[in-house]
Amino acid sequence: MKIRVLVAKVGLDGHDRGAKVLARFLRDAGFEVIYTGLHRTPQEVARAAVDEDVDVVGVSLLSGAHIPLVPRIIQYIREYGGNPDEMLIVVGGTIPHDDFPKLRDAGVDGIFIPGTPISEIIKFIKEKLPEKKKGGK
Amino acid sequence: MNVEEIVEGVTKGNRKLLAKAISYVENEHPNSKEILRRLYPRTGNAHVVGITGFPGVGKSTIVSKLTEEFRRRGKSVGIVAVDPSSPFTGGALLGDRLRLEGADVSKNLWLDEKVFFRSMGSRGRLGGIAKKTGDVVKLLDSAKYEIILVETVGAGQSEVGVLEVADTVVVILMPETGDDIQVNKAGILEIGDIFVINKADLGGAENVERWIKYMLSLDEETVMELSKLSHAEESRLMERLRWKKPVLKTIADRGVGIKELANEIEKHYEVLKKNGVLQKKRNERAKISAIEIAIEEIRAEIVRRYKSLLDGEIDPYTVADKIVKEVLRC
Numbered sequence: 001m002k003i004r005v006l007v008a009k010v011g012l013d014g015h016d017r018g019a020k021v022l023a024r025f026l027r028d029a030g031f032e033v034i035y036t037g038l039h040r041t042p043q044e045v046a047r048a049a050v051d052e053d054v055d056v057v058g059v060s061l062l063s064g065a066h067i068p069l070v071p072r073i074i075q076y077i078r079e080y081g082g083n084p085d086e087m088l089i090v091v092g093g094t095i096p097h098d099d100f101p102k103l104r105d106a107g108v109d110g111i112f113i114p115g116t117p118i119s120e121i122i123k124f125i126k127e128k129l130p131e132k133k134k135g136g137k
Numbered sequence: 138m139n140v141e142e143i144v145e146g147v148t149k150g151n152r153k154l155l156a157k158a159i160s161y162v163e164n165e166h167p168n169s170k171e172i173l174r175r176l177y178p179r180t181g182n183a184h185v186v187g188i189t190g191f192p193g194v195g196k197s198t199i200v201s202k203l204t205e206e207f208r209r210r211g212k213s214v215g216i217v218a219v220d221p222s223s224p225f226t227g228g229a230l231l232g233d234r235l236r237l238e239g240a241d242v243s244k245n246l247w248l249d250e251k252v253f254f255r256s257m258g259s260r261g262r263l264g265g266i267a268k269k270t271g272d273v274v275k276l277l278d279s280a281k282y283e284i285i286l287v288e289t290v291g292a293g294q295s296e297v298g299v300l301e302v303a304d305t306v307v308v309i310l311m312p313e314t315g316d317d318i319q320v321n322k323a324g325i326l327e328i329g330d331i332f333v334i335n336k337a338d339l340g341g342a343e344n345v346e347r348w349i350k351y352m353l354s355l356d357e358e359t360v361m362e363l364s365k366l367s368h369a370e371e372s373r374l375m376e377r378l379r380w381k382k383p384v385l386k387t388i389a390d391r392g393v394g395i396k397e398l399a400n401e402i403e404k405h406y407e408v409l410k411k412n413g414v415l416q417k418k419r420n421e422r423a424k425i426s427a428i429e430i431a432i433e434e435i436r437a438e439i440v441r442r443y444k445s446l447l448d449g450e451i452d453p454y455t456v457a458d459k460i461v462k463e464v465l466r467c
Contacts (some may be wrong), residue, residue, distance in 0.1 A: 001164050001226065025229040032258045037235030044239050044247040052234075053156040053257055081153035112308065 003129065005056040008045040013063035023115045025118045042069055045132050046076030056125055061093040071106035140168050144175045147280050155280050159255055162272045173272055176279035183278040184406045185285045187303030189325065190263060192291025194311045196333040197236035200288050200387040204252060205244050206399045207284045213251035215282030217273050219266050221290050222258035229258035233288055251281060263300025265289035271302045271426065294324040301422065305405045306414060307331045311343035317348040330382060332400050335388035349384050380408050
């Protein structure tokens with residue numbers, strides 16, 4: 001079964017080089033990658049995650065607005081009938097270490113800060129997704 | 138999730154279950170055929186519109202604008218957008234959804250309850266659509282989406298697969314993509330019911346328009362001439378003349394020409410319905426998909442049943458003869 005990944009940019013953040021590079025690498029790792037483009041709202045990202053039936057939602061943030069935005073995406077996925085407990089939710093970008101626990105509490109599975117080798121992200125998805133799917137069922 | 142649950146969910150407009158049903162079909166889940174079988178009687182109400190053209194001509198932008206226009210006309214819109222899968226890794230970058238207009242403009246198509254957008258990888262199929270695109274269209278149809286837009290992979294000259302699923306085919310062109318010889322080649326330009334020259338604000342749009350119109354006028358002449366010679370192809374060719382193929386100019390990102398395009402799409406559907414071609418097309422398609430499904434199952438069975446014969450030393454022609462003889466006997 002193909003792994004489907006949504007790569008999302010959310011809020012007032014115009015920096016998408018990282019998201020695009022990641023999307024490209026994930027493609028080469030054999031995933032089907034849907035890129036949302038810039039300036040999406042949490043609702044839009046959540047709706048896309050449900051309608052596209054993705055296995056992984058990856059949110060890229062370089063704006064510092066991860067605390068208000070990311071938990072909302074998860075909340076809306078639930079609201080739209082999706083099950084974030086069966087999906088892998090990962091966040092990448094400039095996330096201060098102090099904020100990690102808050103994101104983890106909100107349901108984020110993985111946090112990747114600048115400098116993370118992409119192979120590590122791919123390894124994370126391949127290892128954690130089957131566990132998460134099993135847990136959610 | 139069982140078949141019952143999914144069928145009922147799709148019928149009742151549950152997006153999450155429609156999304157799951159599409160995944161089942163795409164992944165050829167063992168339940169997918171039963172799901173499609175149960176939903177099939179509910180299909181046939183949607184107008185399926187294929188949107189095709191070279192990469193970068195503006196297919197996704199036109200899809201977004203058309204969606205907005207049809208929503209304005211009160212119609213629900215389902216979209217299946219296909220992008221190529223890698224022949225090496227099977228991976229794909231599905232980059233059509235991002236053209237769909239969201240919160241940054243007046244109408245948010247991402248959150249519109251009457252819009253359903255699904256991205257698909259072509260997954261090894263050539264021809265511009267995925268093997269399962271037709272079945273995904275059926276799911277959207279059974280979920281009562283009234284207009285279904287099928288956006289193909291950026292198509293070259295011979296990707297005419299969209300014919301297998303669309304009632305109306307819109308071919309998008311843009312300036313500076315070739316000369317009058319290019320537009321008279323067989324293939325993609327033969328399948329258009331409506332031609333659109335997008336990016337019409339760029340220089341050279343008039344040339345493309347002139348060449349396409351010239352090409353279409355030759356269509357008419359050849360039909361007339363050929364009809365004097367043979368009767369076999371005549372009726373098929375004449376059928377094509379019952380609809381005068383329009384050539385439109387658009388500047389999609391500014392919304393110019395979109396209303397006119399939507400008008401022509403609706404007009405074409407009415408003509409298809411009135412002259413009986415729609416029903417004929419759909420019957421033909423149902424026949425073809427039955428054959429395809431049967432062949433696929435037979436292929437899998439052959440691989441299972443004749444494994445030792447296939448792995449043996451005999452030449453492929455003799456092996457094939459043996460298998461065919463046995464398969465057709467039972």
